[in-house]
Structure formats: C-alpha cells, structure tokens
Amino acid sequence: MVKLLQVDFDFTGPFGEEMAEKLAGLAESINSEPGFIWKIWTESRKDQLAGGIYLFEDEESANAYFKMHSARLKEMGINEVRGQIFDVNIPLSTITKGPVD
Amino acid sequence: MVKLLQVDFDFTGPFGEEMAEKLAGLAESINSEPGFIWKIWTESRKDQLAGGIYLFEDEESANAYFKMHSARLKEMGINEVRGQIFDVNIPLSTITKGPVD
Numbered sequence: 018m019v020k021l022l023q024v025d026f027d028f029t030g031p032f033g034e035e036m037a038e039k040l041a042g043l044a045e046s047i048n049s050e051p052g053f054i055w056k057i058w059t060e061s062r063k064d065q066l067a068g069g070i071y072l073f074e075d076e077e078s079a080n081a082y083f084k085m086h087s088a089r090l091k092e093m094g095i096n097e098v099r100g101q102i103f104d105v106n107i108p109l110s111t112i113t114k115g116p117v118d
Numbered sequence: 119m120v121k122l123l124q125v126d127f128d129f130t131g132p133f134g135e136e137m138a139e140k141l142a143g144l145a146e147s148i149n150s151e152p153g154f155i156w157k158i159w160t161e162s163r164k165d166q167l168a169g170g171i172y173l174f175e176d177e178e179s180a181n182a183y184f185k186m187h188s189a190r191l192k193e194m195g196i197n198e199v200r201g202q203i204f205d206v207n208i209p210l211s212t213i214t215k216g217p218v219d
Contacts, residue, residue, distance in 0.1 A: 021158060021171065023124060023171070025124070025202070032205075033205075033207065034209070036207060036210070037207055040210060041209070041210070041213060044213040044214050045213055048213070054215070055214060055215040055216050056214040056215075056216055057122060057206055057211045057214075057218060059124070059204035059205070059207070060204060060205050060206075060207055061202070061203070061205060062205070064202070066202065068204070070122065070216075101162070101165070103161060103162050104134075104160070104161050104163070105158055105159065105161075106133075106134065106138055106159035108135070109141060109142070110158045112142060112145040113145050113148050113157040113158075113159070114156040115156050115158035115159065115171075116158070117158060
C-alpha cells in the first residue's frame with residue numbers, strides 16, 4: 018500500500034531557480050531510489066523552509082529513504098529534519114482528485 | 119502560481135474506511151472550493167494523526183481554505199492544526215514526476 022512521506026526543515030536557501038540548478042542531478046538520482054513513485058519539492062523563502070512530499074510504494078521504502086535523506090541533509094549542515102510517514106486514505110483522495118498512483 | 123498547503127493535526131479516529139464513509143460528502147464539497155486543484159488525505163492510526171496535502175491555484179485561495187478549514191476542525195474539537203503554505207519548485211518536481219498541475 019502506498020505511503021506518503023512529508024518532510025520539512027529550516028532552510029536559508031538557495032530557493033527557486035538557483036536551487037533547481039544546483040540540485041537537478043540529485044533530483045534525477047531520487048528517481049532511482051527503491052519504491053519511489055514521485056516527489057513534489059516544497060520551499061518557502063518567506064518562512065525559510067524547504068522540504069518535500071513523496072509517494073512511496075510501501076512503508077519499508079519510505080522509511081529507508083527518510084533515514085538516508087536525513088543523513089544526507091545532516092552532511093549539508095541541516096540537523097533537524099521533520100519527517101512523518103502517513104497512510105493515504107484512498108477513497109477520500111479519489112473523490113478529491115488526489116494523485117495517489 | 120500553484121501553492122501547496124500541508125496540514126496535519128492530532129487525531130484519534132475514525133481512520134480508513136470508517137473515515138471515508140463519514141467524510142465522503144465533505145470530500146465532494148472540497149472540490150468546489152475556490153482555487154482548489156486536488157487533495158491527498160493523510161492519516162496515521164499508529165501516530166494518531168490526520169491531515170492533508172493540497173494543491174491550490176494561488177496563495178490567496180490556499181490561505182482562505184486553511185482559515186475556513188481550521189475553523190471547521192475547531193468545531194469538531196480539534197484546536198491545534200499545523201498548516202504551512204509552500205511554493206512548489208516546478209523544475210525539480212518535474213524531474214521527480216511530482217503531480218503539480
């Protein structure tokens with residue numbers, strides 16, 4: 018059953034196009050992570066935050082990714098990463114056109 | 119420009135199919151909210167949480183929805199709702215197959 022991983026952390030930039038240029042290679046690599054389905058990249062210059070919403074095929078792959086990703090962010094100097102794995106309520110998400118596959 | 123609204127709150131249930139039966143009508147109504155594009159319904163029985171990931175057409179509609187939704191949750195006895203509006207990094211999300219339209 019698919020799982021949604023919600024991640025965010027304090028971040029001072031770069032944002033927007035500058036971030037996209039720096040992290041395009043990393044983004045490509047995420048497509049190869051086990052169980053990965055998609056990621057929306059979230060950011061807020063105003064609130065100095067960044068993060069992502071991910072869909073994974075199962076809990077095991079979501080957990081493994083978050084563990085790896087937190088360690089990678091730590092190497093980039095980001096020590097506190099908020100992460101939460103959720104079940105997706107499929108019948109309700111289907112009604113509201115949620116992209117859950 | 120689209121905005122992503124990330125919402126979660128402490129929740130004791132109902133979850134899953136029982137929640138879906140109770141809230142199907144509410145879900146239908148959300149499709150008519152101004153600027154609404156889609157919602158994924160998130161829940162965690164294990165961590166006693168519920169929430170949603172929403173895509174809106176712009177910041178104004180995301181803000182208005184969150185204000186209304188927080189008030190509605192308050193009427194249901196849920197006083198503390200965490201909500202954050204994010205920009206979406208479109209180039210990176212496109213690489214990682216994120217459903218951003």
